[in-house]
Amino acid sequence: MGPLALRPPGTPERNVRAMVFESPGSGLRLDAHRDEPTPGPTELLVHVRACAVCRTDLHILDGDLPAPRFPRILGHQVVGVVAAMGNEARGFRIGDRVGIPWLGWACGVCPWCRSGRENLCDRAEFTGYGRDGGLAEQIVADAAFVFPIPSEFGDAEAAPLLCAGMIGFRALRLAGSGPRLGFYGFGAAAHLAIQVARHRRQDVFVFTRPGDLEGQRRATALGARWAGGSDELPPEPLDAAVVFAPVGDLIPVALRATDKGGTVVCAGIHMSDIPAFPYRILWEERTVRSVANLTRVDGREFLDVAKVAEIRAGTTRFALEDANEAVAAVRSGRLDGSAVVVPSLPPSTHEGRGAARTGPP
Ligand SMILES: [Zn+2]
Ligand SMILES: [Zn+2]
Incomplete structure (x- = not known):
């Protein structure tokens, strides 16, 4: 000193x-x-x-x-x-x-x-x-x-x-109150958002990297109704999906899993490019939007x-x-x-x- x-x-x-x-x-x-x-x-x-x-x-x-x-x-x-x-x-x-x-x-x-x-x-x-x-x-x-x-x-x-909590919360708000929510990616923000969604009695379907059984186990332990790989379709269509992973390829994947009138929310500040996709998976009033800051x-x-x-x-x-x-x-x-x-x-x-x-x- x-x-x-x-x-x-x-x-x-x-x-x-x-x-x-x-x-x-x-x-x-x-x-x-x-x-x-x-x-x-x-x-x-x-x-x-x-x-x-x-x-x-x-x-x-x-x-x-x-x-x-x-x-x-x-x-x-x-x-x-x-x-x-x-x-x-x-x-x-x-x-x-x-x-x-x-x-x-x-x-x-x-x-x-x-x-x-x-x-x-x-x-x-x-x-x-x-x-x-x-x-x-x-x-x-x-x-x-x-x-x-x-x-x-x-x-x-x-x-x-x-941040994980507050921006995840804003993403949930933009996803709406439909009962069937999909999460693509299960990192820090999704860990917290699933607890909020369960508290609101929404069912959560979690998609991890294909083969990430440990991630799927964690999701189920926190109350996910279903957990699988992002190469799978959920057992029923989603009212909304939140894409937490910074992977643009997941946007058409999430749109295909989402019901008519549903919303796909991109929760990150950066994402790899979104590939071209057929208009019919956006048709029927589906929405893709981002969430920025809080x-x-x-x-x-x-x-x-x-x-x-x-x-x-x-x-x-x-x-x-x-x-x-x-x-x-x-x-x-x-x-x-x-x-x-x-x-x-x-x-x-x-x-x-x-x-x-x-x-x-
Ligand atoms: Zn942050
Ligand atoms: Zn200002």
Whole structure:
């Protein structure tokens, strides 16, 4: 700790650890000597307790999306504790536990914001992309875009609710209330969405990669009425399908499984190209649409449902230094739930906790 005593007065401490993204394809690098971030007037300084990794992080790392400004700290499913506040920040106190989602800021005055669609704001800023995110010990976030975290959820369990949960919830809303829902892909978002759908008494049909019997077993354990490969048709037509996997080939597949008047919702920020398909599988008023980002209303309503429905996120925890392993685990598609980075864990710790309620509570 000697060097701290030699700091000239007024210079910030440079001892904050973060995993930093510096160029596409190169993964994340540990920087153990970052300046403590300073909250602006409307912002909170938050000490990070958990940050879940999302497929969107993979798309940013791989250069599938336009590059952010470098260096950038990724991570937009952040749970932490308020450590300092700007003098115009409202709604929280020092010591409160908060969640920081993907929508980090919206302007409030553009036509999208004024029509209840701040998820489409012309000037939106996204956490862990346009703003620094939570794969770090500290983060600043605008207080107006932060959620209180219900005490029912532990830090690591709450983190995946902030994107996988909230954007999955928005996808469910766009899929409508028909009783037969299909999910293509069964990663972190689908793990949470199936619990919401079951709470609403919708039947869920889950499609995994052909031959992924482990994924199908996990889906059944979480209440899927049927689980099979994406090369199979469901036992009855679907009222709607949500495509969680970033695979454009699945759009005509999902359309073929969907009944007249049904909707196919693309839940990801990036997808491989959708192949040409015959008009007759879209005919009869089927709809294909995407879901983009979230609004604060989605976030608040989802947290309320998550509490009532006792949503449980399966988590595998990683130390901050092991964030690249967490990213690789998400890429593998074989996790039981979400990969969550916990800065307080010592390096090379991996702890898994499944979402399925297989035993006594
Ligand atoms: Zn996300
Ligand atoms: Zn706006």
